[in-house]
Amino acid sequence: MPSRSKFSKPSRSKLSHPAQAELSHFDKSGRAAMVDVSGKQPTHRIATASAFVELSPAVLAALPSNPKGDPLEVARFAGVLAAKRTADLIPMCHPLPLTHIDVQTKVVKGGVRIKTTVATNAPTGVEMEALTAAAVAALTIYDMTKALDKAIVIREIRLETKSGGKSGDFSRAAK
DSSP: OOOOOTTSOOOOOBOSSTTOOBOSSBOTTSOBOOOOOTTSOOEEEEEEEEEEEEOOHHHHHHGGGOTTOOHHHHHHHHHHHHHHTHHHHSTTOOOOOEEEEEEEEEEETTEEEEEEEEEEEESSOOHHHHHHHHHHHHHHHHHHHTTTOTTOEEEEEEEEEEEOSTTOOEEGGGO
């Protein structure tokens, strides 16, 4: 595959999903651009995302006695803050008035499962806010337990569901 010069125009790839004909964050000249949503009506939108933090049995056993505090509770707070700051972190994200943020952590075999839910009434969706919350919650667990094990793995950061908006509903379970 030929390599692209850093000055070449990115291609506007066609996606396989029929409701989304082309990538949206490029202007007509091929430059990255924030999508103009000023003409869209606000609708209720919800997205859920998840992540998994793979931890050794020793780290899992030490979670309740962490001298820095409860890593799972701090991760919940970090996820909430991250959802609220997504537009500051992801260049083309719109700042959104979030109406609900929920971050749940659960110790399971082999690690910690994180599930986030974010809602808004806005002209654009909250998938990035839910994903950012899950990623930052996972990073927080890593940060609070890294002294015990450097082999921690963060994996499976993914969108689980979304509802609302022009592209319709999505459910990973339904795929």
